[in-house]
Amino acid sequence: MGECVIVSAVGLIDRDGRVLLTTRPEGKDYAGFWEFPGGKIEDGERAESALVRELREELGIRTEESCLAPFSFGTDSDTGLLLLLFLCRKWDGAAQGLEGQELKWVAPSELLAHDMPPIDRPLAAQLRDFLSGL
Numbered sequence: 001m002g003e004c005v006i007v008s009a010v011g012l013i014d015r016d017g018r019v020l021l022t023t024r025p026e027g028k029d030y031a032g033f034w035e036f037p038g039g040k041i042e043d044g045e046r047a048e049s050a051l052v053r054e055l056r057e058e059l060g061i062r063t064e065e066s067c068l069a070p071f072s073f074g075t076d077s078d079t080g081l082l083l084l085l086f087l088c089r090k091w092d093g094a095a096q097g098l099e100g101q102e103l104k105w106v107a108p109s110e111l112l113a114h115d116m117p118p119i120d121r122p123l124a125a126q127l128r129d130f131l132s133g134l
């Protein structure tokens with residue numbers, strides 16, 4: 001049994017109700033797949049501070065822990081990955097792909113039309129339903 005890797009990720013929701021997806025960089029797991037921005041939580045780090053840090057490093061936007069609302073989580077039994085998905089509607093700055101990743105603001109109904117790692121698909125479906133008021 002391998003280690004549990006915990007990842008914090010976020011559904012950033014803009015004023016039009018669209019969600020930001022970004023591509024996974026070349027050379028990493030699931031390269032080219034669409035994902036929610038975020039990354040691994042470092043030793044001793046809180047889930048929310050990891051996200052605030054990742055959003056600054058990867059997208060150049062600033063947010064605060066109090067702007068991150070826990071939404072859902074998913075697990076991958078093959079890899080032991082635990083993905084914590086937060087939602088955020090408030091940040092400063094315009095998101096840019098600082099690590100060469102592509103960015104796309106996606107309508108909730110279009111989320112599942114994107115290739116995503118398996119752990120993301122049920123989360124994307126929940127998010128679509130939540131944003132559509134189902």
Ligand SMILES: Nc1nc2c([nH]c(=O)n2[C@H]2C[C@H](O)[C@@H](COP(=O)(O)OP(=O)(O)OP(=O)(O)O)O2)c(=O)[nH]1
Binds near residue numbers: 008
């Ligand atoms: N950020 C993010 N990672 C995801 C998602 N879905 C999913 O399976 N993952 C996986 C891919 C990776 O195995 C892991 C995240 O690791 P990462 O590569 O982004 O983390 P990191 O920036 O700390 O990377 P590194 O230290 O390994 O370079 O979670 C998702 O929606 N967002």
